[in-house]
Amino acid sequence: MIDAFLLRALAAGLMAALAAAPLGCFVVWRRMAYFGDATAHAAILGVALALGFDLSIFVGTLVTAFAMALFVSALAGRGWAMDTTLGVLAHSALALGLVAASFLTGTRVDLTAFLFGDILTVRPSELWGMAAGTLGVLALMAWRWEALLTATISEDLALSLGVKPERERLILTLALALAVAVSLKVVGALLIGALLVVPPATARVFARSPERMAVGAVFVAALAVVAGLGASLTWDTPAGPSIVVAAATLFVAALSVGSLSSDRRAR
Template identity: 55%
Template structure:
């Protein structure tokens, strides 16, 4: 029994880490960290909709995440400061989601499970959902990699090359919604953005190409999942926060090692 649930937890975490790695690189490159927070916090409203209308959690969270993306895109060009707008939407989404869950009649919900996750309770169905979502994200990003990279580095050059930056932004929005929907049961709404940002930030000082950064972020994410599970098991710690602590340690190590590398001339 121990082997079964630990194996499911490890496989679920690894699937999430592999999906977050390339997507997290674009989040870091585009300075979209707060955007990830807003999408993850909005997932709680998706939980409320799922419970209220008795629909599966995965599509409900995706729907709300895409609605958040549409709100950010629609309001972003109306003289609203980007960080301020995302900050307002992030905290508002979290508050509205928690209030909405409390209004669902006849259902007692463990909000801690959705805020911080419970990777040890992952079922076989959850595992299939996570890996299907991760596979869809990886396939989408692999298909659009060159276009996404050019639109990220230089929107003007992307337009000149016949690429529509707004369409590429929506590809990222869809991928982010899939990751949030797949990961909310593992590390929860409050910590999912950490799995997007920290592994990518840890790999950044150690590599010199975008592809190497995506691979490095995957290595850091997987190592953080395994290390966090082992630490949580031996020290009786909450698993979601333990995983994030593990990748944070790897982030610090990456900063230190990056500072020791010789500078290119």
């Protein structure tokens, strides 16, 4: 018999994969890896605020992640040098969250669980919040897929077709905040960026269209969740990092297979 906590962990991992993988394709296409990191690191501040004001951690994480994503988008719109700015914001938000958590009294906070994930302790009530967040991300992706894709390819093309790049950027920002809130319990704030980037990067090796890349990314992310959980239970390793290691292994394998296929075609 499979224990209930394992089923909850698997469900949580698969929901995180469903939320992060399609969105991660846009993160890869737009070269927004640092943007994802800054949003994810702000989640720790959301955890501290939620515990301090006795709010839902999911809500606190979502609000702070969305606020950080909006702030970063506003800076990008004003022409700031985003590489350096995102580095400053990401590390500052993480440090501020850790400092804020140290001031909490009467509340025991396991920061390791929020930094690196603690998927094996997901409660049934938390699954409902994750399910709502996952459905929100998928609904946004399905609703605005063509518009988001057009704005990603060319903002000038989007404007000529009546698509507003600023609106699509805002929708992408909201979806990213939802994905961070869903994935925090699975892989933690420090590793969410990997879940957003690695599966889409793996799927891109073989994909021949954006839609196939998104589907492939979901498959890779789900496989990484299953493999990572299996490795964690077998060798007693941390579940969140094990999932990321599994995703990285699939990426290396995909690159190797892709390289061999290219060499054969060249001959």
